[in-house]
Amino acid sequence: MEALYQTVKQRKRPEDVAEMILTLLEGELTQDEKRMLEKAAQGSLKKHFYAYTSMAQDFFKPIGAEKQVKKTVELFRLNNANTIDADDPVAVEAFIQEISPMIYKDMGKNHYLNDRLNKMQRQAEGMDISKRQYNKLFRRLRFMEKKLRKMNRMAQKSEYEQVAKHGLAHRLSYEEFIKDKYTACFIAYYTTRCNLRSEFTISGQQRPYDEIADMLYKKCTREQSVHQILRNHIFRKDVSAIVNTPNYKAISYVYPDPKVLAHLSDVEKGELLGQWTSVLQEIAEFLAQLWEENTINRTTMVVKRGNDSSTWNHTAGAWNKARDAWMNLIYALGLEFILDQMCFGKVLRLMAADVVAWHYRAGGKLDPNTEVWSKIPLPWEVFREKEICTRSLVKEACHNAGLDAEQSGWIAPRPHGVVAFRPTPELVHGVSVGSPFLASILRKHGYFSGKGLKKVEIEAG
Incomplete structure (x- = not known):
């Protein structure tokens, strides 16, 4: 369990975590569950002869003093x-x-x-x-x-x-993580799915909640499909022997979905809302600082020379993740009337000009979310109470942009489905490369970085 807990703070591949879960739950999985986990685990580093990936297995750590x-x-x-x-x-x-x-x-x-x-x-x-x-x-x-x-x-x-990437998962204590084994397995796997790197594509990024995450969630919450219930009845399988108490509080740190929050007490939801509100406040101040330091074209959100796009995009992603959790909790507590007074919007990421050009050549057009973002007050100005942005204002902006304000997550919890598992690609600055060895060489020379190639001296063997 200690090794599994460490993956929550790292950036392991889902395939490697699936391998760990197979070992941890040996003898406790149905054939269907085992088969599903093996689909991912067959791509684990342990089962490859080169047994390594060129992608960092940890998040960036600041250099000390x-x-x-x-x-x-x-x-x-x-x-x-x-x-x-x-x-x-x-x-x-x-x-x-x-x-x-x-x-x-x-x-x-x-x-x-x-x-x-x-x-x-x-x-x-x-x-x-x-x-x-x-x-x-x-x-x-x-x-x-x-x-x-x-x-x-x-x-x-x-x-x-x-x-x-993963909300507050890295703040989850070991004591809370190990309270329920099946919950721990879901958290670990889903967190690694959330941590997937962005790909250089116009077809959208992988969604974290895949079929394996869904299976692990149902296992830890004892949710069964009609097929599973009939199968257990036919084969007289004693599912009551599997004793587990879902730790919804721990799950909410990484997956604050309405169906999870419904199992928390009002006190627990209130504490979580307080945490996320504090996170939003901190991010709002940092975003305001970045906005002043960078010259950003708000109507297109195409990155320009001199923009610190990496920092902006990470911070924008953090704001949107925190905002989604905050929105879910507002509705879970029946406090959605707050949105009639204060409804801060999303923050759009900066896009590389070549990705935008590719998108237009493929017949696409400006993301309607960008239009909404450009028409309503800046979120940090709303959070600071310098500007007023209400639910009706956001709803009108979404309507004008051709978006459903609720389904797109601007004024209500954003729904999601279950996607099929897809193997983790070996990426070099978002570009998929088949070989980890080749990927490490390309990264070392600065390919796909957008900053020009590096001169690397080759050491004689």
């Missing part, structure tokens, strides 16, 4: 370098707060002309160091604060990349 902390400890002549978690922004901030008073500096006051102490001020504070040494320490603390700001921004980007 280990080197910077060690240098600071050396300059300030401290002896606690090994006690500081240099990968944790909170610990790094506490470290800066602790040592700044040593030169009578307040954190955040970094102006080289206005915030440094002059000779008389240093003497008054009893500082027996040279001006050169004082300046060196001041610059070091200023540099550490700059590094901390970068760490915080990278941590935000990493967090939103995960939220965009």
Whole structure:
């Protein structure tokens, strides 16, 4: 179970998680269930002779401040370098707060002309160091604060990349995860499906809720089809021997579907709504910052040179994921009247110009969701209460764009179906490549990155 839990925080392929579930549930699966899992597991790395993938198995992790902390400890002549978690922004901030008073500096006051102490001020504070040494320490603390700001921004980007894919799954505790084995299997598999990378295509991305996820959900919730009930009756199969209590609270972290939320108490739904509202607030502030930093064509959402499209798209994805969960909870609690006063919209991702051109050549046109997004107030302005956006306003914009406001998820929980399992493609910047070895070579040289090819020196064997 520990290994299965770790996959929730990683980026394993669904095939590899299916292999783990087969082992974990050995002897507890029906023939149909086993056959379905084997369909995915046959593509696991364990069953391939090369046994590796060129795609990263973990989410992006921010680079810590280990080197910077060690240098600071050396300059300030401290002896606690090994006690500081240099990968944790909170610990790094506490470290800066602790040592700044040593030169009578307040954190955040970094102006080289206005915030440094002059000779008389240093003497008054009893500082027996040279001006050169004082300046060196001041610059070091200023540099550490700059590094901390970068760490915080990278941590935000990493967090939103995960939220965009699988909601709050990575925040699920191990104790909550292992309460029910079948629930754990569903969460692990569905999370890996959510974590699939985007493909370079105009036909839409893979939907995460496939036939295997549906089977695992029904198994953990004891939902059976008429066919299964008749089969169990005919063969006198004792399904009562399978004792499991669905952990709907844990499921809601990654799959806050109305049918899941219906099993939560109002208190649990309220707590979850509070979490998602806080997430929305944090994302709204970051989106506002990105909007100011980038020049984005809101009417087309085609990326332009200089746009930080990766950060924007991860953050937009996180907003939409959080908004979907928030919307589901609003309806589950019977609070949809809130939408008549505040109904913030979705945030559209930036699209590569070549994908848009491909779409038009294939007979397509501008996504109607883009038209809705461009006609209503910016979501973060609504969240900040600087603009007003109501359900009727969004509904009118959807109608004008030819969209069903409810079915498209603009003013109501978005419905979904069950899709067939499809093997995970080996991708290089969204482009499918048959061989992991070839994919690693192409990625190393910068193919399909949109940034030009890299010159890579080949080492002699």
